Amino acid sequence: MQTVRAIIADDHPLFRGALKQAATALLDGGAVLEAASMDEVWALLNQHPGTELVFLDLMMPGADGFAGLSALRAHYPDVTVIMISAHEDSATIGRAMALGASAFVPKSAPLATLSEAIAAVLCGDNWLPEGMEPQDDEDIGRLRLLSRLTPQQLRVLKMIADGLLNKQIAFEMQVQETTVKQHVSAILRKLEVYNRTQAGLLYQSLQQP
Numbered sequence: 629m630q631t632v633r634a635i636i637a638d639d640h641p642l643f644r645g646a647l648k649q650a651a652t653a654l655l656d657g658g659a660v661l662e663a664a665s666m667d668e669v670w671a672l673l674n675q676h677p678g679t680e681l682v683f684l685d686l687m688m689p690g691a692d693g694f695a696g697l698s699a700l701r702a703h704y705p706d707v708t709v710i711m712i713s714a715h716e717d718s719a720t721i722g723r724a725m726a727l728g729a730s731a732f733v734p735k736s737a738p739l740a741t742l743s744e745a746i747a748a749v750l751c752g753d754n755w756l757p758e759g760m761e762p763q764d765d766e767d768i769g770r771l772r773l774l775s776r777l778t779p780q781q782l783r784v785l786k787m788i789a790d791g792l793l794n795k796q797i798a799f800e801m802q803v804q805e806t807t808v809k810q811h812v813s814a815i816l817r818k819l820e821v822y823n824r825t826q827a828g829l830l831y832q833s834l835q836q837p
Contacts, residue, residue, distance in 0.1 A: 631658040631678065632658060632660075632661055632678065632679045633658030633681065634651050634655060634658075634661070634679065634680060635662070635663055635669060635673070635676075635679055635681070635682045635683070636663065637663045637668075637669045637683060637685055637688055638683070639664050639665065639685065639687075639688055644664070645662075646739070647683060647742070651683065651742070654742070654743050654746050655746070661676070664689070665689040666688055666690030666691045666692075669684075669696075669700070673707070677704070680707065680708060681708050681710060681749070682707055682708070682709050683712050684696065684700065684709050684711055684712065686713040686724070687713070687714070692835050693834055694727055694834040694835070695786070697727050697728065698727050702778065702782050709729045709730060710729065710730060710731040710733060710749060711724040711731070711732045712733050713732070713733075714734070714735045714736070716736065719768075721760060721761075721762040722768045724762075725762050726764075726769070726771045727775070727834075728775055730749040730753075730754050730755065731749050731754065731756065732757075732760070732762075733745050734760075737757060770819075770820075770830060771830070771833070773818060773819045773820060773830075774830070776818040776819075781818070783801070784801075784808065784812065785828070785831050787800060788812070788815075788828045788831070789828035789829075789831040789832050794808045794809060795808075
């Protein structure tokens with residue numbers, strides 16, 4: 629089986645095709661696969677857990693805003709994520725980098741810019757286009773706390789944000805309610821909040837592009 633080096637995750641076929649062509653030329657060997665939804669991203673990563681790069685569109689179907697990036701970083705911490713977005717404001721860039729993206733490439737940027745981003749992240753560096761600065765304020769600082777959560781805790785947090793009670797979460801996860809309570813306690817501690825409402829609001833902020 630051919631080694632998979634990257635996944636292009638975008639729901640626009642023409643943009644995805646151009647990005648794939650550029651990435652294939654820039655990456656020396658290995659396959660570059662395409663995904664048109666977040667579900668397809670999960671399926672490909674499950675099949676190819678050694679994937680090095682994911683080019684992730686912020687508005688990807690199923691990504692649920694920045695929640696997709698957060699979940700991707702929690703489940704596959706060794707996969708480097710380059711965020712691709714038509715949103716180029718400093719707040720969006722700041723949120724992407726705070727949640728674990730290694731680079732941010734505007735969709736308006738020329739493909740040569742993509743080459744710079746790939747070269748930087750393959751060397752282990754973070755990268756932003758020249759002249760672009762990420763916003764860094766208290767709200768974005770709090771988003772960084774989400775990286776402390778395990779995949780299971782992130783799943784519990786999503787259900788808290790959806791308004792589910794502990795017993796309902798236990799049913800969905802097929803675990804004991806005491807296990808859910810332990811997860812909730814750990815979530816509140818790691819996110820440095822005092823109650824479920826505050827935790828749920830922090831997760832909901834991920835869903836806003």
